[in-house]
Every structure is written in structure tokens, then in C-alpha cells.
Amino acid sequence: MKERFYFVRGQHIATGEAVWVYNHTELNPPRSYAYCCPHCGEVWAQAVVERAKWLFLTSPCERCPNGLYPAGSLWLPFHVEYMESWPLAVWQREAALWLNRDVPKTERKAA
Numbered sequence: 001m002k003e004r005f006y007f008v009r010g011q012h013i014a015t016g017e018a019v020w021v022y023n024h025t026e027l028n029p030p031r032s033y034a035y036c037c038p039h040c041g042e043v044w045a046q047a048v049v050e051r052a053k054w055l056f057l058t059s060p061c062e063r064c065p066n067g068l069y070p071a072g073s074l075w076l077p078f079h080v081e082y083m084e085s086w087p088l089a090v091w092q093r094e095a096a097l098w099l100n101r102d103v104p105k106t107e108r109k110a111a
């Protein structure tokens, strides 16, 4: 089994399995992911597979504004197999980010 090493701001947070990932209908070998912030330009997280090609992803870091996902999220909805292979520590970090998300400014009225 090939391993994937997860780093956030250079700190190792978890090790998991490096799985093959579908790109449309084609199954591709595991790649290393670099999360690059579109606001500050920093590569703030990496999911590294030894000797694998790099895929650079645009994803806001935790210091910059984010719209759809919590800032600093490793969420990659188009890389399902990758996300399914996340070790528990990555899921725990992700859950904490989503649960601490700011509540909407408008209140929902009870029906």
C-alpha cells in the first residue's frame, strides 16, 4: 500500500492510504496535492505521495476569506476517492472547521 502524508503549514497531521482517483471515467494513479491559496499565493497544505506527480489546487487558506467552504478546508468534492481515503485525523480536522463556521447573518424563522 502506498502512503499519503498530510501536512498543513508544514506540520504533519496524518498518514493515510494513497488511492487511485477517477478523473471523469478514467482511473488515475495517486498524485500529490498542493493546496494553493488564490488570495495570498501560499501553498498552505499538501497531501504528499512519494514520487507522484503534483496537482496544484486553488483553495483558500485559513487566513483568507472563503465563500463556499470553511477557510482552511481540505475538501475536494471532485476527488471522491481521495476524500474517502482520508484518515480519521483529517476528518476530525475537517469536522472541526465546518462546525466552527460562522452562523448565517440572517435568522431562520420557525415555521
Ligand SMILES: [Zn+2]
Residues within 6 Å of the ligand: 037, 038, 039, 040, 041, 042, 060, 061, 062, 063, 064
Ligand atoms: Zn491565503
